[in-house]
Amino acid sequence: MPGARNFDDLKGDLTRSYPGLSPQLQNIATFALEHPQDMALDTVARLAKGIGVQPSAMVRFAQALGYEGFSGLQRVFRTRLVERSNNHPGLRNYRERIEAFRAGHERPGPRGVLSQFVADGITSLEQLLEHVAPADLAAAVKLLAGAKTIYVLGHRRSFPVAYYLSYALTQLELRAPLLDSVGGMLREPARLIGPKDALLVVSFRNYTPEVVEIAKDCHARKVPVIAITDNALSPLARASRICFQIEEKTSMPFRMLVAPMCLAQALVVAVGEQLG
Amino acid sequence: MPGARNFDDLKGDLTRSYPGLSPQLQNIATFALEHPQDMALDTVARLAKGIGVQPSAMVRFAQALGYEGFSGLQRVFRTRLVERSNNHPGLRNYRERIEAFRAGHERPGPRGVLSQFVADGITSLEQLLEHVAPADLAAAVKLLAGAKTIYVLGHRRSFPVAYYLSYALTQLELRAPLLDSVGGMLREPARLIGPKDALLVVSFRNYTPEVVEIAKDCHARKVPVIAITDNALSPLARASRICFQIEEKTSMPFRMLVAPMCLAQALVVAVGEQLG
DNA sequence: GGGGGATTGCAACATTTGTTCTATGTATGT
DNA sequence: ACATACATAGAACAAATGTTGCAATCCCCC
Numbered sequence: 001m002p003g004a005r006n007f008d009d010l011k012g013d014l015t016r017s018y019p020g021l022s023p024q025l026q027n028i029a030t031f032a033l034e035h036p037q038d039m040a041l042d043t044v045a046r047l048a049k050g051i052g053v054q055p056s057a058m059v060r061f062a063q064a065l066g067y068e069g070f071s072g073l074q075r076v077f078r079t080r081l082v083e084r085s086n087n088h089p090g091l092r093n094y095r096e097r098i099e100a101f102r103a104g105h106e107r108p109g110p111r112g113v114l115s116q117f118v119a120d121g122i123t124s125l126e127q128l129l130e131h132v133a134p135a136d137l138a139a140a141v142k143l144l145a146g147a148k149t150i151y152v153l154g155h156r157r158s159f160p161v162a163y164y165l166s167y168a169l170t171q172l173e174l175r176a177p178l179l180d181s182v183g184g185m186l187r188e189p190a191r192l193i194g195p196k197d198a199l200l201v202v203s204f205r206n207y208t209p210e211v212v213e214i215a216k217d218c219h220a221r222k223v224p225v226i227a228i229t230d231n232a233l234s235p236l237a238r239a240s241r242i243c244f245q246i247e248e249k250t251s252m253p254f255r256m257l258v259a260p261m262c263l264a265q266a267l268v269v270a271v272g273e274q275l276g
Numbered sequence: 277m278p279g280a281r282n283f284d285d286l287k288g289d290l291t292r293s294y295p296g297l298s299p300q301l302q303n304i305a306t307f308a309l310e311h312p313q314d315m316a317l318d319t320v321a322r323l324a325k326g327i328g329v330q331p332s333a334m335v336r337f338a339q340a341l342g343y344e345g346f347s348g349l350q351r352v353f354r355t356r357l358v359e360r361s362n363n364h365p366g367l368r369n370y371r372e373r374i375e376a377f378r379a380g381h382e383r384p385g386p387r388g389v390l391s392q393f394v395a396d397g398i399t400s401l402e403q404l405l406e407h408v409a410p411a412d413l414a415a416a417v418k419l420l421a422g423a424k425t426i427y428v429l430g431h432r433r434s435f436p437v438a439y440y441l442s443y444a445l446t447q448l449e450l451r452a453p454l455l456d457s458v459g460g461m462l463r464e465p466a467r468l469i470g471p472k473d474a475l476l477v478v479s480f481r482n483y484t485p486e487v488v489e490i491a492k493d494c495h496a497r498k499v500p501v502i503a504i505t506d507n508a509l510s511p512l513a514r515a516s517r518i519c520f521q522i523e524e525k526t527s528m529p530f531r532m533l534v535a536p537m538c539l540a541q542a543l544v545v546a547v548g549e550q551l552g
Numbered sequence: 553g554g555g556g557g558a559t560t561g562c563a564a565c566a567t568t569t570g571t572t573c574t575a576t577g578t579a580t581g582t
Numbered sequence: 583a584c585a586t587a588c589a590t591a592g593a594a595c596a597a598a599t600g601t602t603g604c605a606a607t608c609c610c611c612c
Contacts, residue, residue, distance in 0.1 A: 011508040012508075014508055014509060015508045015509060015510075015513040015514055016514065018509050018514075019511075019514070022558080022559055022560085023559090024559075024560070025559095026509075029509055030507075030509055033507055033508060033509060033523075034507075034523075034524075034525075037358045037361070040358075041354055041358070043598085043599065043600085044599070044600060044601090045598085045599075045600090053560090053561095054560075054561055054562070055599090055600075055601085056560085056561080056562085056600095056601075056602080057559095057560075057561090058600090059600070059601060059602085060559095060560095069600065069601065070600065070601085071600070078317055081357055081358065081361050082313045082316075082317070082357065084360075084361035085313070085357050085360035085361045086313075108549070109410075109414065109546075110410070110413040110414050110416075110417045110542075110543075110546040110549075110550075111410040111413055111414070113542050113545050113546040113549065114404075114405060114408060114413060114539070114542040114546070115405060116542075117538050117539075117541055117542040117545070118401045118402065118404060118405040118538060118542075121397075121401045121534070121538045122398050122401055122402075125394045125397045125398055125401075125534070126394070126398075128390075128394060129390060129391055129394040132390060134385075134386070134387040137386040137387055137390060138385065138386050138387070140386075141386045156443065157440070157443065157444075159436075159439060159443070160435075160436030160437065160439050160440045160537070161436065163435060163436050163439065164433070164435075164436045164533065167432065167433065167435070168433075252545075256538075256541060257440065257537050257541065258397070258401070258534050258537055258538050258541075261436070261533050261534055261537050262393050262394060262397045262532075262534050263390070263393075265393055265532060265533065265534075266386075266389050266390040266392075266393040266394075267386075269389050269393070269528075270385075270386040270389040270390070273389065274386075298588080298589055298590085299589090300589075300590070301589095319568080319569065319570085320569075320570060320571090321568085321569075321570090329590085329591090330590070330591055330592070331569090331570075331571085332570095332571075332572075332573095332590085332591075332592085333589095333590075333591085334570090335570070335571060335572085336589090336590095345570065345571065346570065346571080347569095347570070347571095
């Protein structure tokens with residue numbers, strides 16, 4: 001078996017033969033895919049030290065892929081590097097392209113849709129960073145870190161965000177149950193939420209009525225409510241102690257979840273730092 | 277005089293000192309500027325032979341530019357190569373901005389965490405656009421639009437993405453049930469998936485075993501499987517007909533969901549366009 | 553529990569690498 | 583025409599590289 005001559009084929013070979021490799025060689029494989037530049041330029045010794053393996057393991061890895069030695073494998077990474085640096089479209093070219101799909105003039109089809117989403121997603125994230133007040137963020141983190149139980153609520157398109165929050169906060173060994181309506185029970189547990197707890201609620205328009213009502217109810221009962229919603233006119237803005245407003249200024253006919261998801265992950269990590 | 281550290285400075289040094297160089301060194305200089313890639317990767321001996329000089333001349337050339345030896349000079353060409361390959365379309369535009377984020381808000385605390393997430397999220401999205409093959413995307417859309425039933429599968433941190441896919445595809449009036457394990461039933465419905473259906477599976481490391489096994493099973497039974505996973509070594513890469521690999525090149529110790537979520541939304545919209 | 557195969561660590565090996573040294577050649581200026 | 587300074591070529595050297603062989607270890611199957 002001769003070794004692959006280009007990087008894509010190499011990736012294919014790797015996925016195919018990965019399961020049959022020894023644990024050590026698997027380690028090397030993951031490293032190779034995650035640090036292709038190092039693989040291209042570093043020496044065997046340095047790479048081996050970086051991975052925590054003997055240089056011989058590198059050679060065996062290359063041989064397992066059909067190359068005569070490590071050099072043959074490295075050649076693939078090197079050619080990839082020079083090719084990537086060669087087909088460098090001019091900067092002018094790229095600027096036009098980004099403007100094009102920013103403006104929505106990119107040719108249609110699935111690829112166009114993806115470019116559009118990526119562009120809007122980036123805009124979304126930039127706006128997120130701009131609009132979130134550091135004070136709010138700090139307050140929310142403190143609140144969450146100190147709450148007895150964090151109840152997480154979000155339905156329909158907001159549910160993925162809510163689920164993630166519950167999942168990840170639980171990983172931090174916090175009590176963070178998800179308020180869902182499995183079996184039709186939703187309002188009942190909500191009544192048990194107290195001022196020492198916290199309600200983390202996610203909703204965008206049009207705001208699911210049940211969700212809004214639970215938030216209002218809790219807020220009225222002095223439960224600290226943290227909301228993730230779209231703008232200042234949201235009913236959640238009036239029914240929360242801290243409200244993250246993620247404005248939507250995209251070309252899409254419906255809400256993107258990129259920014260809310262990002263905020264959710266950042267929140268969780270910040271809470272984790274606060275605790276540990 | 278210390279040698280220049282980056283390629284542009286090196287070019288400046290060269291133009292300045294070129295007239296005072298010996299004819300042979302001038303030859304080397306022109307070659308170096310005309311074949312920067314060879315200068316980055318080849319050895320002294322091969323380069324010297326290519327130019328028609330002795331290896332020692334290469335060393336003297338480097339020393340004439342202020343480097344200790346040829347290796348120091350070559351380092352400049354190498355870093356140029358990796359930088360050019362990093363500034364690939366997409367990354368270029370926002371790199372400065374990301375650096376700004378990092379520089380401006382690196383200090384710890386919730387705000388720092390958020391800016392870090394935003395920066396990594398943007399990088400993520402750009403890599404998404406770069407790595408997704410348009411052909412794969414088109415094929416996936418066609419497959420999904422034509423499937424009798426689309427089964428959606430994803431657990432733990434991948435569940436939000438899976439849920440969203442199921443939710444949004446259902447909004448398009450497609451049959452897109454979520455394969456969950458409520459009540460412990462997961463394997464049974466999976467057996468009913470046939471070649472006219474499709475399985476849309478999301479999983480990242482470490483890949484939930486149940487999920488992987490269902491995907492493998494379906495793939496073996498000729499069910500079209502579309503996977504969203506992290507890299508070429510994922511078991512899903514081997515158990516799918518179409519595989520979207522969302523590489524993870526962030527500073528975070530765990531997976532970000534920004535890019536997968538974005539891909540999911542783009543997929544849904546593209547399917548919608550295909551239908552309508 | 554023990555035997556056999558695969559896997560890994562270690563060290564020695566031959567080769568190649570970058571560098572340096574010296575001798576030869578070459579141009580320049582007096 | 584000669585001396586001097588410089589440029590070049592070639593060989594020699596030490597360091598580092600990629601590679602291989604062997605022994606120790608782990609793990610699985612009988």
